[in-house]
Amino acid sequence: MSSTWSLRSQSLKTSFLRCAFSLALAASVVVPGVRAASAADGGTLVIASTQVPRHFNGAVQSGVATALPSTQIFASPLRYDENWNPKPYLAKSWEVAPDGLSVTLHLVDNAVFHDGKPVTSEDVAFSIMTIKKNHPFQSMLAPVEKVDTPDKLTAIIRLKHPHPALLLAMSPALMPILPKHVYDDGQDIKSHPANLKPVGSGPYRLTEYKQGEFYTLEKFDKFFIPGRPKLDKIVVKLVSDSKAAMVSLERGDVNALPFISNVRDIARLEKMPNVVVTDKGYAGVGPINWLAFNTKKKPLDDVRVRQAIAYAANREFIVGKLMGGKPKVATSPIAPGSPLDEPGVEMYKLDLAKSQKLLDEAGYTKKPDGSRMTLTIDYIPGDEEQQRNVAEYLRSQLKQVGINLEVRAAPDFPTWAQRISNYDFDLTMDVVFNWGDPVIGVNRTYLTSNIHKGVIWSNTQQYSNPKVDELLKAAAEETSPEKRKALYSEFQKIVVSDVPIYYVNATPYRNVFSKGLSGLPTTIWGMMSPLDELYWETPPKT
């Protein structure tokens, strides 16, 4: 009895000692956070991201989590610069037919997939039809009828009607070119095993994926652009907490943070000595933070009530004070930074008198207690600064014109999405992405044909205006850039005066890098395009 006990206490003691020793050891062995890279060595870049990819195939999965790795692994017909100009990528040149009914791509002759097989027009045709069938952005390639392949390096995309959005749809984030010989085996592409072990023709190969922890991309030696990529390795560390990611960046364990949007975090990062913060790289995404109205529900079915709320909301205060002036203001359905953004719309500058007048005209006069109506406001949980704080602020702001707002919290995204998509709301904060061309990311919010109950980020405002439907249809097929811009300008003016949505700001996304990196991704797609020009100009110190 006592002997067993002494054994036990002995083992307790040893385990205690062992534990104490390991802890002491762990605390004393401090590995420096960064390593030196010689000029000959392209070095390693560590990115920390909160976005966990379902898989790596951007042809069947939209969203930033997949786009970041997918654009490193797969090449696409075109890529874009900072000024929205298409640039050659897998296609060295392209022509749009005068009637706008076909686009011809001439492929480079030296592109190969990571398994050594050449990239041909067959792969391009296969990828385009796969994306058309499976990608969630159905409007992106809807007019594509077929892709002809007269020879190995020529692909002709045939269209039902002119489709200018096609050029942006050929961006890396939206049109990864898949190897037909891997995917065309009869398996369901959405759950194809190759999605987790992808073979592309992009600058980096996926060499390791540790579920929920990190994935490693290594330089592809046979990448078709000579001298690129410049880095040897990119490791994307999947983190669950952005504060911890920032501390890791400060320590030098991490060299890049994409998708940072919290203005306090941005301010803190801007003060760090070894860090570069850039707001370039999100023009293509075009994320707009907005207040949406249920336009079919009384009293919000009256445009005057919506306008009254817009005149009372005070966008300048929200962006300038609540968000510390970091974001750009958004005033229309098309994100600031897009060449199609129309500045000449109604700005709804703060005007409480006008707001009160509109409410009186609409028949919602003040009761003895000073209130006119009670409404609810929802918001997407998880982003306090862009969503909850604005909702809370609007509650106090709208009280001034006699509107009582009750803020309804949702425990998580699916709960909020369930409410909004089933029209169980009065007002809600929301954030929606443009995705480059209005046909891809804007139309869905305003077209009458896209009112689908139960589908989030369809036209959940149930806004319906035949003139708007007509303008969007015409603009989608208009091949003259000037005329197209004019159509979108008119569309924006109408929607802004109808106020199905009150636009607040562009989400202040930033990309953050360690100092010493050169060739930063500042194009319209930023980190969702190949990082083949990025390199360590000044290798990090050890």
Add this chain to the structure above:
Amino acid sequence: MNLALHLLRQVANAIGLLLAVLVLNFCLIHAAPGDPAMVIAGEMGGASADVMAALRVKYGLDKSLIEQLITYIGKVATGDFGYSYYFNEPVLGLIVQRIPATLYLVLSALAISVLIGTLLGVISARKPNGLFSQSVTVLSLAGYAAPVFWTGLMLLLLFGSVWPILPVTGMTDVARPTTGFAHLLDVLQHLVLPATTLALVYIAQYSRLARVNMIDALTADYVRTARAKGLPEIIVIGKHALRNTLIPIVTVAGLQFGHLFAGAVLVETVFSWPGMGRLVFDSILRRDYPTLLAVLFFSAVLVMAANILTDLVYRLVDPRIRSGAR
């Protein structure tokens, strides 16, 4: 009572309880608003009604809840936990990958809190009203009262930013993969902060428990006898008094295994520790039913196993239970 028979009864109880856990969790998660199709549509930035309907058919969500439950339990009985809606991989594989990380974290935290807590309690007991004892009480209560994620963030700032000596995200240095002993060191370094965070919450309980029991033990007859025999103080405390002090500690440690799992969810999230806690949290947000149910199921298995083990250790440590005396 025969030990084997007792153990058998314990295991039978556990199986019944596990079935209840399965059904309860199944009903709870399905009662939450929204479903995986909604989440997937959200991630996609919207999807057509057809796509959402197809998703629901694919995952069997178009059937009645009872049908879904029966199908699910039938599959679990054959060891099939299904595919993760999010990762499109068998759930079992996902969990097998994650269990070790959580066990490292939970067991280290348990060891740290039991050892340090007991040690502090035992030292405090010798002068219950002394400065040391009072400080331990105040500090450990502060650790107990502070929200675990707040403690985590504070430690993260302190040792990651102000005094940057420890890594704060993940389990290994992903840029420089290591093997063998270097790998062990790497993991240990990454483990220090999360394990300490989780341990700080529990140190208070063990130190108070140890203190009270030690004070009792030090005034007991057998300790007086031991002292009268002229044994050195270290033997009196270490061998005679500590033994009775440890019995309640073992019990509480076993019972706390479940609590630690709950704490691990938050700690893993703060420190991006790739364990089951993070998977639970993420799976709830993603409405990834198969993954969530399986993680909760295996957590329950681990907790029950810990309880059965505690019971066994308890019987070995305390002869009164073994002989059936009460």
